[in-house]
Amino acid sequence: MPDDLHTPERDVVSHLPFHATAKDSLWAGLERALDNRTGILFITDDAGILLGQVTLDAMRAAIQKGAHLHAITLGELAASTDTVSSLEPVLDPSGRLTGVVERGDRRGLAIAEPNLSHSEFRNLLDAFLSTWISSGGEYLRSFEERFANRCGAAYGVATSNGTVSLHLAMATLGIGEGDEVIVPDLTFAACANTVMQLGARPVLVDIDPVTWCLSPDTVERAITPRTRAIMPVHLFGRPAPMTEIRALADAHGLFLIEDCAEAPGARYDGRPIGAFSDIASCSFFANKIITTGEGGICVTNDPDMAQRLRMLRDHGMRPERRYWFEEAGFNYRMTNLQASIGCAQLDRMDALIGERREIHQRYVAILQNIPGVGFPPAMDTRSEPVIWFSCVTVPSEARPAIIKACAERRIDLRPFVNSLSSMPAYRRFARKCPISGHVSRTGLHLPTSRMPDARLLASMEAAFRSVLA
Numbered sequence: 001m002p003d004d005l006h007t008p009e010r011d012v013v014s015h016l017p018f019h020a021t022a023k024d025s026l027w028a029g030l031e032r033a034l035d036n037r038t039g040i041l042f043i044t045d046d047a048g049i050l051l052g053q054v055t056l057d058a059m060r061a062a063i064q065k066g067a068h069l070h071a072i073t074l075g076e077l078a079a080s081t082d083t084v085s086s087l088e089p090v091l092d093p094s095g096r097l098t099g100v101v102e103r104g105d106r107r108g109l110a111i112a113e114p115n116l117s118h119s120e121f122r123n124l125l126d127a128f129l130s131t132w133i134s135s136g137g138e139y140l141r142s143f144e145e146r147f148a149n150r151c152g153a154a155y156g157v158a159t160s161n162g163t164v165s166l167h168l169a170m171a172t173l174g175i176g177e178g179d180e181v182i183v184p185d186l187t188f189a190a191c192a193n194t195v196m197q198l199g200a201r202p203v204l205v206d207i208d209p210v211t212w213c214l215s216p217d218t219v220e221r222a223i224t225p226r227t228r229a230i231m232p233v234h235l236f237g238r239p240a241p242m243t244e245i246r247a248l249a250d251a252h253g254l255f256l257i258e259d260c261a262e263a264p265g266a267r268y269d270g271r272p273i274g275a276f277s278d279i280a281s282c283s284f285f286a287n288k289i290i291t292t293g294e295g296g297i298c299v300t301n302d303p304d305m306a307q308r309l310r311m312l313r314d315h316g317m318r319p320e321r322r323y324w325f326e327e328a329g330f331n332y333r334m335t336n337l338q339a340s341i342g343c344a345q346l347d348r349m350d351a352l353i354g355e356r357r358e359i360h361q362r363y364v365a366i367l368q369n370i371p372g373v374g375f376p377p378a379m380d381t382r383s384e385p386v387i388w389f390s391c392v393t394v395p396s397e398a399r400p401a402i403i404k405a406c407a408e409r410r411i412d413l414r415p416f417v418n419s420l421s422s423m424p425a426y427r428r429f430a431r432k433c434p435i436s437g438h439v440s441r442t443g444l445h446l447p448t449s450r451m452p453d454a455r456l457l458a459s460m461e462a463a464f465r466s467v468l469a
């Protein structure tokens with residue numbers, strides 16, 4: 001364990017989010033432990049004297065044993081606070097709980113964690129109790145409509161994940177054998193895989209050095225008579241220049257399929273991303289800006305396209321004629337259970353985006369003066385990015401040592417995805433892609449789903465300096 005973790009200063013924070021009384025119910029405990037995002041509650045008597053602690057794990061175990069059926073209170077579950085945990089109670093001389101201290105050495109930073117509050121919990125339980133647990137139900141209808149609206153689209157068709165939504169979008173547009181789809185070289189493999197699964201050819205082009213996305217110039221150079229579609233991916237929350245790419249697609253009679261998986265909430269030229277394309281796709285995997293566990297969606301403004309998306313998502317069955325299959329479709333449906341979580345996440349989406357931005361700003365403040373550390377290039381004012389993962393670039397030869405130094409301090413970093421052209425499965429589809437290769441080799445994602453406190457920030461800074469300074 002590196003020495004710099006054992007510095008004495010520790011931030012005392014308010015105990016209120018971490019406090020419940022012995023008389024409070026198990027249900028109240030569950031909700032509060034979810035909302036404070038530590039899963040730990042300190043239990044006091046009515047006078048505020050500390051009696052013990054209750055963890056989310058202990059409450060889960062109690063529920064499994066049927067404790068909630070006996071009107072059990074948190075006081076009955078309270079255990080000793082001696083147990084090693086990431087929080088320590090601060091007491092006044094009479095034993096009254098007055099604050100809480102994070103033990104930075106116990107709690108590290110995971111690269112990504114879903115941010116699930118009592119609202120998601122209530123919705124999920126409600127969906128369960130409604131018995132609408134498959135692919136019909138009010139949450140699903142509402143999620144599709146509200147997410148589409150956020151993207152400036154009229155229709156939303158929710159799917160099981162953000163890979164099948166790409167596949168469904170292209171199948172709906174009739175992309176197949178002999179077609180080419182222009183895809184950026186730096187993206188998650190699902191973008192190219194789904195093109196290949198349709199029998200079409202992904203044409204991998206380099207990213208722009210500033211936006212890290214497709215640029216109109218590289219796209220235009222890659223257009224051939226076989227090109228049917230362009231798939232801009234808003235990498236790491238950074239919008240591609242959609243006005244220009246839309247104009248290019250229109251000039252050449254091409255479809256646009258936008259992959260918004262990493263950037264819901266971002267805007268370009270004042271319009272939400274997702275609003276520019278024939279069909280836009282998004283993912284709600286647990287590491288995404290909003291999550292449904294697994295999940296995805298296609299959004300569109302075209303009513304015919306929306307109808308065809310729905311039909312193909314549902315085995316190719318005509319909606320008005322049960323068991324009449326128009327063509328061989330898929331089962332790519334989302335469940336109402338997933339959508340119930342998604343509805344609560346949509347309510348909190350702006351706050352979640354704001355929190356990620358603040359986390360990124362904290363990292364900028366501590367890392368910006370370290371030699372060798374860079375940040376993604378600033379984009380012009382037409383782009384309004386969101387932060388999916390906070391990103392830095394470092395010299396490629398230093399990257400493994402930085403990952404290791406942070407891991408020793410329980411801070412989990414991730415290298416960027418490999419450029420598709422660097423992998424044998426895709427190399428034959430690639431144009432020359434020097435920029436994506438360079439960005440991929442030098443990029444690092446920082447943990448972006450939990451606010452790092454001063455101690456963890458100092459620890460991360462020390463880790464970077466131990467390698468770079």
Ligand SMILES: Cc1ncc(COP(=O)(O)O)c(C=O)c1O
Pocket residue numbers: 161162163164187188190191233259261262283284285294295296
């Ligand atoms: C750009 C991009 N497209 C597609 C996907 C696939 O989404 P899912 O994991 O929901 O299938 C991801 C997921 O990581 C992604 O980042």
